Amino acid sequence: MSTPAGCSRLPALQSVLGIDPGTRRLGWGVVTRNGSRLVHVAHGVIAPGDSMPLPDRLVVIERELNEVVGAHRVQCASIETLFFHKDAQAAAKLGHARGVAMLVCARAGLELAEYAPARVKRTLTGRGAADKAQVAQMVRAFLGLPAAPASDAADALALAVTHLQNALANAHLKAVK
Template sequence: MARGTGETVRLLGLDPGLRATGWGVIDVSGNRLTHVANGTITSDAKLSLAARLVELERGVQLVLDTYHPATAAVETAFVAKDAAAALKLGQARAISLLVPARFGLDVAEYAPNKIKKTVVGAGHADKAQIKMMVEMLLPQCRTKSEHAADALAVAICHAHNRTASAYLAKVDATLRTGARRA
């Protein structure tokens, strides 16, 4: 997104989970954020793990096919006390990373505290604070679930941080190229 050009970029935020994966789509033009859509992809707990992952994959594909984002961002996993739960979350995260990447999108990852600090101003904000700020930053938005609110927060975080991340990646690549020439 070039500053001052009025170019609009569509971003997808994902809040991965095996039971429920939140998704949120926003358009970004300069510093203006516009809500496009949000929702939750759920899987049937009675199904096998593999079948649940397929449900998640199909849901993310449907969001990509419907809204055509230019880039995506996913919340990183927090350290869970339950190893089995952490493993399942990791598998859901893998789907959330894989499907957009397979569609050719760059996929960024943000830690929960980074997302909260960007959206709310405090790294330890609760779900209600996140939902309130998301709906304040996206006035036409009514979040469909706390997972969808979290996903929109991921997208908002990406909107605020992606330009800096792209710049730092270019600087890093330039430094590496310069180091090879020396």
């Protein structure tokens, strides 16, 4: 289901669900392309209780993410790739949340694109080493939001914006060939 350069449905792509995985806070954001303009549809954070055991948090994530997918007519999803983490246990937990999100997308028939954090940052800010605050401010600017969204939601919206920007660039490259 995953494609490195994006979804195979890109020419007809209109709406993308961005997912920033986490077991304590999973950010999501939906962005639609209207011509060359990007339009914010919705965003939020799925935050199971910190005191819940990991399996129960994964159940909450699966249930609530299914509700998000059902509520928004997206053609594709975009998720952050795994990255190396100093804390192996934290990386494993992140992998669990990412797996649940990928499963929800697969069951919904959504193609899934994956982007490295540095690529997302570079797409939005021009720098692969930008901090979270810079990314959130660029998301606000790109989408014309009155304020920057919460960090996890901003990261998810950044993933959706990155995918739509890359889809547009790929479509232009195909037209030139």
